[in-house]
Amino acid sequence: MGNKRRFTWLSMGLLLCCCLTVAAHGETLERIVAVVNGEIILYGDVLDQIKTFEKGNRAINLQDPEVKAKMEREVLQSIIRQKLADQEVKKMKIYAPKGEIDKAIDEIRRENGGLTEAQFELLLARDGLDMKKFKEKLRQEIERKKLMERVVKSKIVVSESQIDARLQSQPVQPEESFRLPTNPSQSSSGDSQNKRHLAMIFLPVPEGARGDAVAKTEKEARKIYDKLKSGEEFGKLAKEYSRGPGAADGGDIGFVSADELSAEIEKGIRGLSEGAISEVIKTSTGFHILKILGVRKESAPPSQPQAPSRERVDAREMARRQLFMEELSRKYEEWIQDIEKKAFIKITL
Numbered sequence: 001m002g003n004k005r006r007f008t009w010l011s012m013g014l015l016l017c018c019c020l021t022v023a024a025h026g027e028t029l030e031r032i033v034a035v036v037n038g039e040i041i042l043y044g045d046v047l048d049q050i051k052t053f054e055k056g057n058r059a060i061n062l063q064d065p066e067v068k069a070k071m072e073r074e075v076l077q078s079i080i081r082q083k084l085a086d087q088e089v090k091k092m093k094i095y096a097p098k099g100e101i102d103k104a105i106d107e108i109r110r111e112n113g114g115l116t117e118a119q120f121e122l123l124l125a126r127d128g129l130d131m132k133k134f135k136e137k138l139r140q141e142i143e144r145k146k147l148m149e150r151v152v153k154s155k156i157v158v159s160e161s162q163i164d165a166r167l168q169s170q171p172v173q174p175e176e177s178f179r180l181p182t183n184p185s186q187s188s189s190g191d192s193q194n195k196r197h198l199a200m201i202f203l204p205v206p207e208g209a210r211g212d213a214v215a216k217t218e219k220e221a222r223k224i225y226d227k228l229k230s231g232e233e234f235g236k237l238a239k240e241y242s243r244g245p246g247a248a249d250g251g252d253i254g255f256v257s258a259d260e261l262s263a264e265i266e267k268g269i270r271g272l273s274e275g276a277i278s279e280v281i282k283t284s285t286g287f288h289i290l291k292i293l294g295v296r297k298e299s300a301p302p303s304q305p306q307a308p309s310r311e312r313v314d315a316r317e318m319a320r321r322q323l324f325m326e327e328l329s330r331k332y333e334e335w336i337q338d339i340e341k342k343a344f345i346k347i348t349l
Contacts, residue, residue: 033076033349036083041076043349049075076349082144084339089143092150096142101135104142150284152331154262157200158323159246160254166319196269197294199234199251202244204286221280221287228277234291244288255296265290 034041050071089095109115115123124134203221205214224241228234235250246253258266265288268281272292281288 033347034080035344035346036080037087037343037345039083039087041079041083045079046072046075046349049079072349076347080345080347081336081340082140084336084343085144085147086140088151088339089147092147094143094146094150096139096146100142101138104138105135148328148332149262151335152328154265154283154285155331156324156327157244157246157253157256158320158327159252162323163254163316163319166323167315195255195257195296196292197255197296198253198269199238199291199293200244200246200253201234201238201242201251201289202247202286203241203288204243218280218282218287221289225280225289228289234277251291252293255294 028043031043032040033043033046053071053075105120109117109120112120112123121131124130201221201224203217203224205217220241224237227237235252238247238251242251244251261269262283264283265281268278268288269290269292272278274292274294276292278288278290281290
């Protein structure tokens with residue numbers, strides 16, 4: 001009888017110990033490790049991202065306390081930036097409609113060997129995801145990409161002289177397999193297969209400007225447009241009025257592909273022939289007027305007269321893409337740092 005009583009108390013003690021351990025673990029996961037403009041980040045959020053990272057990086061020893069602490073700080077910083085970006089997405093009323101998310105999923109399935117819906121869901125389950133969670137992650141990714149395009153991409157132009165300088169200083173090894181990413185929505189358009197030689201007049205609008213300031217800049221842009229329509233030379237007016245890239249060269253910004261332009265600019269010049277001038281185009285950064293100086297058909301075989309060799313085209317495309325992505329990364333880093341400085345962030349990790 002005494003042995004039974006001792007066993008019962010021992011069992012209860014072990015059970016209580018287990019319950020306390022589980023409760024303590026739950027409290028740890030629910031612990032607030034940061035507050036970003038009033039929105040909280042939990043320790044569990046940090047651990048979730050570390051687990052995802054760990055799956056593809058087995059070499060990292062997270063059993064080492066110093067390595068784990070460093071990883072937690074880096075991941076938390078990344079989550080803080082994601083949170084700030086998502087807050088800006090809400091402010092700017094950027095959203096990814098259901099149709100766009102579904103289209104992206106269809107594209108992913110197609111790129112992975114034409115998976116059926118059931119096969120795709122099985123693949124997600126293997127990574128601990130269901131379709132609902134995956135769609136939410138995809139929605140955030142699409143919206144963050146749109147945010148980047150709105151605040152950064154429209155400000156980036158890679159000139160032919162920059163490409164020349166890159167090729168001279170760092171020769172790029174051409175690869176036949178290299179292809180620029182394509183926008184599925186443009187795949188049926190001839191413009192997406194061509195590069196247009198553009199000149200641009202750009203009048204910026206200060207960030208946060210409203211009402212009269214925007215109207216004043218638009219009025220100035222329309223006056224310039226009227227001068228162009230009356231026959232004044234584009235290059236001369238670009239040198240005089242443009243405050244964008246290539247102004248000193250008459251607005252010449254070199255050959256540009258469709259995916260290197262903001263959606264508003266691409267739409268504004270779509271279908272224009274060589275020598276044509278666009279209407280005044282409004283973007284989130286200001287007002288643009290563009291002239292089509294020439295068009296280069298990327299699908300043209302190398303044997304055609306005047307066409308550059310495939311090897312040279314590939315090398316230039318690779319150099320252009322490298323420069324574009326470097327500038328995109330640099331400008332986004334500047335932008336997010338500025339957002340961080342203005343934000344209220346409290347870290348308790």
